[in-house]
Amino acid sequence: xxxxxxxxxxxxxxxxxxxxxxxxxxxxxxxxxxxxxxxxxxxxxxxxxxxxxxxxxxxxxxxxxxxxxxxxxxxxxxxxxxxxxxxxxxxxxxxxxxxxxxxxxxxxxxxxxxxxxxxxxxxxxxxxxxxxxxxxxxxxxxxxxxxxxxxxxxxxxxxxxxxxxxxxxxxxxxxxxxxxxxxxxxxxxxxxxxxxxxxxxxxxxxxxxxxxxxxxxxxxxxxxxxxxxxxxxxxxxxxxxxxxxxxxxxxxxxxxxxxxxxxxxxxxxxxxxxxxxxxxxxxxxxxxxxxxxxxxxxxxxxxxxxxxxxxxxxxxxxxxxxxxxxxxxxxxxxxxxxxxxxxxxxxxxxxxxxxxxxxxxxxxxxxxxxxxxxxxxxxxxxxxxxxxxxxxxxxxxxxxxxxxxxxxxxxxxx
Amino acid sequence: xxxxxxxxxxxxxxxxxxxxxxxxxxxxxxxxxxxxxxxxxxxxxxxxxxxxxxxxxxxxxxxxxxxxxxxxxxxxxxxxxxxxxxxxxxxxxxxxxxxxxxxxxxxxxxxxxxxxxxxxxxxxxxxxxxxxxxxxxxxxxxxxxxxxxxxxxxxxxxxxxxxxxxxxxxxxxxxxxxxxxxxxxxxxxxxxxxxxxxxxxxxxxxxxxxxxxxxxxxxxxxxxxxxxxxxxxxxxxxxxxxxxxxxxxxxxx
Numbered sequence: 001x002x003x004x005x006x007x008x009x010x011x012x013x014x015x016x017x018x019x020x021x022x023x024x025x026x027x028x029x030x031x032x033x034x035x036x037x038x039x040x041x042x043x044x045x046x047x048x049x050x051x052x053x054x055x056x057x058x059x060x061x062x063x064x065x066x067x068x069x070x071x072x073x074x075x076x077x078x079x080x081x082x083x084x085x086x087x088x089x090x091x092x093x094x095x096x097x098x099x100x101x102x103x104x105x106x107x108x109x110x111x112x113x114x115x116x117x118x119x120x121x122x123x124x125x126x127x128x129x130x131x132x133x134x135x136x137x138x139x140x141x142x143x144x145x146x147x148x149x150x151x152x153x154x155x156x157x158x159x160x161x162x163x164x165x166x167x168x169x170x171x172x173x174x175x176x177x178x179x180x181x182x183x184x185x186x187x188x189x190x191x192x193x194x195x196x197x198x199x200x201x202x203x204x205x206x207x208x209x210x211x212x213x214x215x216x217x218x219x220x221x222x223x224x225x226x227x228x229x230x231x232x233x234x235x236x237x238x239x240x241x242x243x244x245x246x247x248x249x250x251x252x253x254x255x256x257x258x259x260x261x262x263x264x265x266x267x268x269x270x271x272x273x274x275x276x277x278x279x280x281x282x283x284x285x286x287x288x289x290x291x292x293x294x295x296x297x298x299x300x301x302x303x304x305x306x307x308x309x310x311x312x313x314x315x316x317x318x319x320x321x322x323x324x325x326x327x328x329x330x331x332x333x334x335x336x337x338x339x340x341x342x343x344x345x346x347x348x349x350x351x352x353x354x355x356x357x358x359x360x361x362x363x364x365x366x367x368x369x370x371x372x373x374x375x376x377x378x379x380x381x382x383x384x385x386x387x388x389x390x391x392x393x394x395x396x397x398x399x400x401x402x403x404x405x406x407x408x409x410x411x412x413x414x
Numbered sequence: 415x416x417x418x419x420x421x422x423x424x425x426x427x428x429x430x431x432x433x434x435x436x437x438x439x440x441x442x443x444x445x446x447x448x449x450x451x452x453x454x455x456x457x458x459x460x461x462x463x464x465x466x467x468x469x470x471x472x473x474x475x476x477x478x479x480x481x482x483x484x485x486x487x488x489x490x491x492x493x494x495x496x497x498x499x500x501x502x503x504x505x506x507x508x509x510x511x512x513x514x515x516x517x518x519x520x521x522x523x524x525x526x527x528x529x530x531x532x533x534x535x536x537x538x539x540x541x542x543x544x545x546x547x548x549x550x551x552x553x554x555x556x557x558x559x560x561x562x563x564x565x566x567x568x569x570x571x572x573x574x575x576x577x578x579x580x581x582x583x584x585x586x587x588x589x590x591x592x593x594x595x596x597x598x599x600x601x602x603x604x605x606x607x608x609x610x611x612x613x614x615x616x617x618x619x620x621x622x623x624x625x626x627x628x629x630x631x632x633x634x635x636x637x638x639x640x641x642x643x644x645x646x647x648x649x650x651x652x653x654x655x656x657x658x659x660x661x662x663x664x665x666x667x
Contacts, residue, residue: 012508012516015508
């Protein structure tokens with residue numbers, strides 16, 4: 001093995017790949033432009049949908065309540081809900097999303113309330129539907145308020161203090177450092193994206209440098225050269241790894257820059273007007289989350305991703321090497337994306353904590369440890385275990401790639 | 415010098431079991447000589463040449479090229495061999511100059527030596543016009559010239575040609591034949607596989623007829639004509655492989 005040979009092969013592959021449109025798209029264009037655009041696009045659309053849903057005054061139907069005119073009037077006077085005329089097909093109307101919720105006032109509710117024997121109020125909603133949930137929240141707030149007012153009135157009647165039913169108060173205060181909050185919010189999605197990008201970044205160079213070369217007939221030309229095959233593998237492999245890491249680093253950089261520019265544009269645009277002020281507030285809120293990812297965590301993540309990128313590159317290289325054509329390689333490598341996504345998605349779920357056994361599961365362990373590191377939590381024993389095990393897996397995969405490259409039935413498969 | 419001793423290569427096939435692609439093949443090719451390997455499709459020509467170029471390892475037997483053993487000194491063998499086949503293509507996204515330079519570097523030549531050699535080869539092969547254009551835009555003739563320059567960049571002592579005129583137009587094929595002859599005239603050891611009789615007659619000093627992986631006849635073209643009592647080389651070939659029936663059966667397999 002000589003580094004000069006490896007470097008010669010690597011530099012040639014780098015030059016060749018930079019002239020390949022497919023590789024350029026998968027390694028540079030998609031990670032730099034498409035992924036951040038998609039990420040922020042989905043985030044923006046999602047937040048717009050939610051704020052629009054919040055702005056809409058939900059239509060609510062009152063069922064019954066003929067003998068509770070004051071309550072009905074109060075409900076109708078509420079600015080947070082819009083009371084529509086009751087109809088027999090109210091259930092259907094809720095299902096059809098024409099009405100967001102319905103409230104069933106029991107017979108003699110007002111009278112019952114006065115004597116302290118009111119039947120329960122029932123709120124009908126469409127579970128899981130965002131706007132229906134907002135309507136229910138408003139109705140619950142209304143009736144909770146009514147209940148509290150009733151209690152206060154009864155206590156006053158009996159000359160009893162309010163503390164009788166509310167002896168103490170409690171409130172919630174966050175002790176998690178801001179980066180922990182940011183880490184929890186983004187800690188799941190960032191490793192997930194990194195894992196996917198590392199994989200897709202390696203995919204096209206790996207297929208092009210193996211099956212693609214076989215198909216085009218250049219592999220045999222290369223094998224005629226007096227360079228040991230291990231040097232050829234390592235040179236090619238380094239190019240695949242470059243693709244994998246470039247996709248990941250370009251995407252991270254692009255997203256970081258987009259977030260900073262986006263934040264700066266919004267916060268710097270406060271020149272008056274309610275809309276601009278609101279935009280600035282939004283930016284401030286977003287800004288308070290985005291930079292709160294532990295910056296050291298980002299470097300930690302990149303360091304932890306390295307052996308996994310080696311693992312991905314070597315595995316895809318080996319699998320693609322087995323194929324006779326680019327198309328065949330695509331049919332082998334394509335489904336592998338699912339194998340990578342699944343552990344990354346599971347690792348993203350909240351509540352799953354890192355332990356010694358999980359630290360040995362490839363990809364999944366990376367997802368979990370990255371989540372922790374971005375939150376500013378450093379379990380050094382697990383980090384060492386994960387890094388070590390990932391290096392072992394990567395080494396084995398690379399050894400397998402070299403072995404496959406030396407096999408005649410793989411290189412000259414007919 | 416190429417010396418093949420009892421070269422045998424078998425492959426495992428799931429459906430057909432063990433296949434003997436090259437069966438106990440022995441021959442010698444000396445410097446300044448063109449050895450023609452004549453055989454039908456699937457006769458074992460390409461496998462034999464791949465064994466010589468160390469792309470494949472023999473199941474048994476040995477081969478020595480330019481004094482190096484193919485089984486134990488593959489790197490040295492390849493450093494002394496130029497291998498040109500229909501299946502050895504060019505990198506389409508590289509220019510001819512980049513392609514030749516790359517193989518010069520892989521052969522351990524210095525930058526100056528590579529540039530000097532490229533100039534010399536471009537002069538000889540009339541390549542200056544397209545030297546800095548990408549190979550994927552080349553005509554077949556340009557591609558062949560670039561491939562030839564690629565095989566010659568390290569000035570190897572042994573040249574292996576595997577059906578180099580396959581699918582080429584007449585003019586390009588003629589240029590290749592001329593080039594092969596030039597290689598012989600420069601004292602190189604040349605082995606040339608083909609199934610085109612006229613090329614054998616024009617080029618080869620010695621001919622080995624290969625059939626079913628076996629070397630069934632060997633000698634100069636004149637010797638083979640005398641041995642089989644035929645003037646037409648095609649008839650000689652058919653007789654050497656055991657008649658038309660044997661040839662048809664082999665082609666079916």
